Amino acid sequence: MxxxxxxxxxxxxxxxxxxxxxxxxxxxxxxxxxxxxSHSANGFVFDEGIHVLHTTNKYVLSLMEEIKADLILKDRNAWIMSNGAMTRYPFQANTYGLPVDIVKECLIGFVQNEFDDPDKIKNYEDWLYYMFGKGITERFMIPYSKKFWGVEPRELTTEWVNIRHPRPSLDEVISGALQDQTKGFGVNARFRYPSEGGFxxxxxxxxxxxxxxxxxxxxxxxxxxxxxxxxxxxxxxxxxxxxxxxxxxxxxxxxxxxxxxxxxxxxxxxxTNSLFVVNVGVDRENISDKSWIYFLEKEFSFVRVSFPFNFSNAVTPDGTSSISAEVAYGNGNSLPTSKDKIADRVLDDLVKAKLLFKEDKIIHVNTIDVKYGYVIFxxxxxxxxxxxxxxxxxxxxxxxxxxxxxxxxxxxxxxxxxxxxxxxxxxxxx
Ligand SMILES: Cc1cc2nc3c(=O)[nH]c(=O)nc-3n(C[C@H](O)[C@H](O)[C@H](O)COP(=O)(O)OP(=O)(O)OC[C@H]3O[C@@H](n4cnc5c(N)ncnc54)[C@H](O)[C@@H]3O)c2cc1C
Structure with a gap:
């Protein structure tokens, strides 16, 4: 048998x-x-860090229909907070709004890229220079990578990159430097999310x-x-x-x-890296129109902040909003404070980032420690x-x-x- x-x-x-x-x-x-x-409490539904389905795989999409996962299609509205400015994601195609000297550096680096021989790419850092040039690589890619992975980009291989880092055309880089470019780039420009019950x-x-x-x-x-x-x-x-x-x-x-x-x-x-997730319920509606925001500088404890209430109407009580902040740690990155104090630190940083007002009433907080996050290549x-x-x-x-x-x-x-x-x-x- x-x-x-x-x-x-x-x-x-x-x-x-x-x-x-x-x-x-x-x-x-x-x-x-x-x-x-997903985890439900006090009328809020939270995932373990941001989770959206950005597949174009026909089989997976038909399976989702078959099992009645009840997904709704959404347009991504993702942003990056860096160098004192909020710019659209991805950084490489949207430098409009950054300080002018940084925009200039990114443009010159993209156009006059000295790393032009793909045979010389030995690691992720080389690959970044080759793809985007000096300005974009040094102003965003390398520091964000360190904050997220906790390792030097030169320690990483390039097996995992490809579609995860879309390379814009020169035309797109220039347009995105001169004006607010709303065009969606990359695999998750549109994504799916269940209408109820969270991811x-x-x-x-x-x-x-x-x-x-x-x-x-x-x-x-x-x-x-x-x-x-x-x-x-x-x-x-x-x-x-x-x-x-x-x-x-x-x-x-x-x-x-x-x-x-x-x-x-x-x-x-x-x-792997690890992610300490702080989920916050706020007694104020529509606190943001964004899907999520990446945070470059270490003065902000989180690498990413998402707004689940913008993915589905059924994950927050009426008249409230929800925020999920992810703090990356592990390898060379230590947590900004002890685990029992991170939620307070995140709330302070959300006020600093002007996503919350000091007087906002916080009606729910929970934390999830994701020990195995993203595999280090x-x-x-x-x-x-x-x-x-x-x-x-x-x-x-x-x-x-x-x-x-x-x-x-x-x-x-x-x-x-x-x-x-x-x-x-x-x-x-x-
Ligand atoms: C922070 C974060 C954000 C992400 N965002 C996205 C996103 O936006 N979009 C997307 O498509 N993907 C996203 N992912 C990836 C997605 O979560 C994973 O691809 C998927 O959940 C992996 O499923 P899995 O079954 O392979 O592994 P897991 O989800 O890890 O499942 C393994 C299971 O094994 C169980 N288990 C462990 N040990 C034992 C044991 N000894 N005995 C019995 N059971 C055990 C665990 O409890 C768990 O249920 C994200 C991942 C993370 C960490």
Whole structure:
């Protein structure tokens, strides 16, 4: 008798593997969704940091219809606060509004770019100089990168960049320096968001389709790859033939008894940044017309501030607004203050950024510590991931999802990754 595959983790990748295959999801938390879940309290619904669906993948869009995720299409209205000015996103195409000497520096750097040989690109920093020239790179890209990742851009590779950094034409760079350019750039110029329930509604809709094949409160605590046994919550043991794992690679290796030293060593080299999210409910309506704002300078504790009430009418009580601020930390970046004081610091900074008035009534605050945020693409990543993946596959464990692949997977890519893992197992069972 074949045993149903065990799917570890009920985030989007695990739920998608369940929906597209015949496995059963085991999720440690009491609700599904992983990083893509939403949290409700006091009439406010917040996601774990900004979450919008900016896919153009036809299959994912049809799946969203099929599972009734109930998405609405929105135009992005994203901005950047830097050098004392608020400019449109992305920086490279919209320098209008910055101090004139900075605009000049960015334009000259773009036109007279001395880094013009792509064969000389060895790391992310080189790539930035090559793509955008000195002014844009030094005035925004490098300092923002350090604030977000906590590592020097020259430590990063270029495997992950491509569409994440649109390169405007010279015409667009000049137009965006001379006037307010409203044209949308990049993959998320338009995005989708559930009309109700926050972004978490996508995971909830997938989980509904999987019915009783999602088991909550089931933390995998030990995997014995020799005897093909898996233990949950330190007590319950089950036999397995195959596992689809969406767990963070260092964590899945940690619970495997007898993982070779070389594999443990590889797992110790993997890094992500972390994000401390502060969610705020304000007793004032329409506090901003923006979708989100990036903050360059360290005088602001957050890297990004988003306004969920502008994504859906159903995530705030009437007459109120909501703000979600993300403070990046980890690697070379320490938190600006201790975790219990960050919410106060963020509120002060929101006043400094003129997004809140001092006298605004704050009616809700909660915080979420996202320990595994964005994967760091440094030179160790690829060889370390190869060692770990080879070992896992030998033992009948198929990794998928953002942290199983240890990549820069957005939610649509996590869904596709779970589908691919499940279908491969259906097609080619061991
Ligand atoms: C701050 C932030 C902002 C983002 N913004 C966007 C965005 O705007 N748009 C977008 O498309 N994507 C965005 N993403 C990416 C998106 O969240 C991910 O691609 C997606 O949620 C990954 O899903 P996953 O299932 O691969 O992983 P996860 O969501 O990490 O799911 C893994 C699951 O495994 C469970 N688990 C862990 N350990 C165990 C264990 N031992 N036993 C059982 N279960 C366990 C966890 O609880 C979790 O539910 C963002 C990510 C972050 C961190």
């Amino acid at each position: 074949t045993v149903q595959p065990i799917i570890l983790g009920g985030g989007l990748a695990g739920l998608s593997a369940c929906y597209h295959g015949n496995g059963v999801v085991y999720e440690k938390d009491s609700s599904p969704g992983g990083h893509a879940r 978490g509604n996508v995971a909830e809709a997938l989980a509904r389709q999987c019915r009783d094949r999602v088991q909550l409160g089931m933390r995998a605590t030990r995997i014995d790859v020799k005897n093909r046994e898996i233990e949950f919550n330190g007590e319950e043991c089950r036999r397995y033939e195959n596992i689809i794992s969406t767990l963070r690679l260092p964590e899945v290796i940690r619970i495997i008894t007898d993982a070779p030293d070389a594999v443990r060593e590889a797992a110790s080299k993997l890094r 440094d030179k160790s990543r690829k060889p370390a991931v190869n060692v770990i993946h080879r070992f896992l596959k030998e033992k009948g464990i198929v990794p998928c999802g953002r942290y199983g692949m240890w990549g820069y997977l957005w939610s649509d890519e996590a869904i596709l990754s779970g589908k691919k893992a499940a279908e491969a197992l259906l097609r080619d069972p061991p």
